[in-house]
Amino acid sequence: MEKKTVTHVIFDMDGLLLDTERLYTEATQNICDEFGKKYTWEIKQQIMGKKEAVSAKMIVDMLELPMTVDEYLIKIHKEYDRLFPSVPFLPGAEKLVRHLHKHSVPIAVVTGSNTHSFELKTVNHKDFFSLFHHHVLCGDDPDVKHGKPHPDAFEVGAIRFDDSPDHAKILVFEDAMNGVEAAHAAGMPCVWVPHAEQDKTLLEGKTELIIDSLEEFKPEMFGLPPYDT
Incomplete structure (x- = not known):
């Protein structure tokens, strides 16, 4: 079925382009193991896409970890430093991004990561991430006042395109519910690639x-150039 015709594309990064959500879970569970706690999907889905300080506080509070948020952040950063540099692409990510770039479709990344985290995850993928017109790193971008599910991140992503496109013409790809909510709040059509555990009816x-x-994505459904056959 024909969808809305779009001219620009914004991608989330974690759990959509890069297989980092698996590593986030591993890192968090490694800390939880010290205290006999379980980092469940029910908790994880509530924090996905939020700014780091917010998600850290939620984890400490919800799991009643005997530490301050700052102590948790020190521990989790050590885990990230060890795990993130080896993160692989998720299926279909490279093909789609390189295809859109080849056909001069303006593309951007809008991620909840901060600069340090982004550098860790992309250290072995510099060529790939150089294809994007810009990156919005919500974790420490001063123009992003509120993280997802607020629309701020995607609104900033839209402004930074050279031609200030209509929000209705910007297609967003997201894996997290918070991200889908943010895109919807920004007035942007969204393709959702949810995790296997996620209730898709929500x-x-x-x-x-x-x-x-x-x-599974077919670019021509949204008026984008089709893949070469």
Whole structure:
């Protein structure tokens, strides 16, 4: 079925382009193991896409970890430093991004990561991330006042394109519910690539398309150049 025709594309990063959500879970559970706690999907889905300080406080509070947020952040950063540099792409990510770049479709990354975290995750993927017109790193970008599910991040992402596109013409790809909510609040159509555990009925009416993998995406559905056959 024909969807809205778009001219620009914004991608989330974690759990969509890069397989970092698995590593986030591993890192968090490593800390929880010290105290006999379990980092469950029910907790994880509530914090995905939020700014780091917010998510850290939620984890400490919800799991009743016997430490301050600052102490937790020191521990989790050590885990990230060890795990993130080896993160691989998720299926379909490279093909789609390189295809859009080849056809001169303006593309950007809008991620909840801060600068240090972004550098860790992308250290072995510099060529790939150089294809994007810009990156909005919500974790420490001064123009992003509120993290997802607020629309701020995507609004900043839109402004930084050279031609100030209509929000309705910017297609967002997201894996997290918070991200889908943010795109919807910004007035942007969204393709949702939810995690296997996610209840796909929770965001009815807020997405243009739900797929299990970027490999399933057909650009021509949104008026974008089709893949070469």
